[in-house]
Amino acid sequence: MTDTPIAEARAVLPMGELAPHAEGPALIEATEAGRQLALGWRNGDRARFPLTWLRDHCACAECRHPMTRERLYMALEVPERAPATELEDGNLILTWADGHVSRFDAVWLHQRRPGQAREDAVPARRPWAPDYRPTRVDHADFVAGAEGERAWLTALLRDGLVLLENGPLADEEVSRLAGRIGPLRATNFGARFDVQSKPNPNNAAYTAIGLALHTDLPNWRHPPDIQLLYCLENDAEGGESTFFDGFAAAEALRRQDPEAFRRLAETEIDFRFQDEGHDLVWSAPLFSLDEQDRVVEVRLNNWIRDTLRLPLEEIDAWYDAYRVFWALAQDPRNRLEFSLAPGEMVAFDNRRVMHGRNAFDPSTGRRHLQGTYLDLDMCESRLRVLARQA
Numbered sequence: 001m002t003d004t005p006i007a008e009a010r011a012v013l014p015m016g017e018l019a020p021h022a023e024g025p026a027l028i029e030a031t032e033a034g035r036q037l038a039l040g041w042r043n044g045d046r047a048r049f050p051l052t053w054l055r056d057h058c059a060c061a062e063c064r065h066p067m068t069r070e071r072l073y074m075a076l077e078v079p080e081r082a083p084a085t086e087l088e089d090g091n092l093i094l095t096w097a098d099g100h101v102s103r104f105d106a107v108w109l110h111q112r113r114p115g116q117a118r119e120d121a122v123p124a125r126r127p128w129a130p131d132y133r134p135t136r137v138d139h140a141d142f143v144a145g146a147e148g149e150r151a152w153l154t155a156l157l158r159d160g161l162v163l164l165e166n167g168p169l170a171d172e173e174v175s176r177l178a179g180r181i182g183p184l185r186a187t188n189f190g191a192r193f194d195v196q197s198k199p200n201p202n203n204a205a206y207t208a209i210g211l212a213l214h215t216d217l218p219n220w221r222h223p224p225d226i227q228l229l230y231c232l233e234n235d236a237e238g239g240e241s242t243f244f245d246g247f248a249a250a251e252a253l254r255r256q257d258p259e260a261f262r263r264l265a266e267t268e269i270d271f272r273f274q275d276e277g278h279d280l281v282w283s284a285p286l287f288s289l290d291e292q293d294r295v296v297e298v299r300l301n302n303w304i305r306d307t308l309r310l311p312l313e314e315i316d317a318w319y320d321a322y323r324v325f326w327a328l329a330q331d332p333r334n335r336l337e338f339s340l341a342p343g344e345m346v347a348f349d350n351r352r353v354m355h356g357r358n359a360f361d362p363s364t365g366r367r368h369l370q371g372t373y374l375d376l377d378m379c380e381s382r383l384r385v386l387a388r389q390a
Contacts, residue, residue: 030087060101083096123158127247137155149386214355234369239357240339245353
């Protein structure tokens with residue numbers, strides 16, 4: 001049998017999580033406790049681990065593929081009896097009844113004590129404060145190395161919005177920047193799209209009219225997560241971009257009018273987009289909540305909100321709730337408004353941050369943005385990789 005050395009186990013076991021620090025508390029005690037093993041570290045911390053959990057997390061080449069590091073062992077059997085334990089240089093070695101040997105790094109175990117939160121380079125989402133101003137990262141810093149890209153991703157995932165500035169006026173630059181993070185998320189508008197006034201438009205974004213605050217593509221089962229908009233030209237009068245933290249607005253509604261909040265969170269409505277080649281329909285509430293009752297998604301797009309098919313006695317109440325939320329979103333004290341300059345790119349969480357723009361006059365100049373979408377999973381993955389490399 002070939003066992004993975006303790007030093008190597010640090011790289012094997014996290015399975016996408018942060019690698020442990022090189023220094024940390026050493027183990028000084030390991031005692032049997034029924035179907036568990038009680039461990040004690042030099043810093044005074046103690047924890048119990050089920051024997052089944054320990055056997056399931058063995059990192060040797062028999063239990064993890066030596067190249068992919070994926071688990072090969074299936075934890076179906078309860079260990080017949082406690083393994084023989086040994087502490088070596090403060091780390092744990094277990095010899096099971098069948099002779100199998102498992103080696104565990106003390107720091108790795110300390111980070112994974114039952115009930116301990118998983119360490120993650122991805123920041124918690126932070127609501128916009130009244131004086132919130134988006135983080136700006138220079139294009140040269142973003143492309144030069146990990147530090148600029150990490151700063152950009154951290155702000156995007158924490159605040160839901162970030163700006164890149166001083167970029168080149170180059171066609172497809174938005175695709176090149178997005179490609180550093182992950183594959184582009186294609187929709188019925190393509191993997192990369194041009195936002196400019198067009199003849200015979202199939203979307204309001206391709207006109208010069210003002211766009212009220214909205215989220216993109218709520219008519220999809222899984223709307224795109226992160227939108228990137230890169231400015232190539234912006235000489236026309238008007239066209240300022242507007243943004244609003246939808247999570248903050250939803251929580252404000254919960255505090256101000258709990259009944260309206262519940263109605264918008266529990267009532268599914270239809271969204272629909274139709275053109276010559278597509279007919280995309282999905283039903284969902286304006287707010288989606290997780291198991292802790294936290295808002296995790298906002299879907300609002302007045303242009304493609306389809307016929308309101310609700311029981312007669314619920315229709316007026318839904319409209320009343322909708323009006324209250326819309327009024328909150330129009331409060332200028334809670335909105336960002338700015339003009340994108342050529343060479344600037346804004347990125348934002350489309351399932352959190354509502355966005356829009358003021359009308360512009362195409363006779364006064366050209367306005368051309370290029371856009372694409374990214375999956376949130378890929379943004380989080382990229383940040384974890386950069387943090388691990390650092």
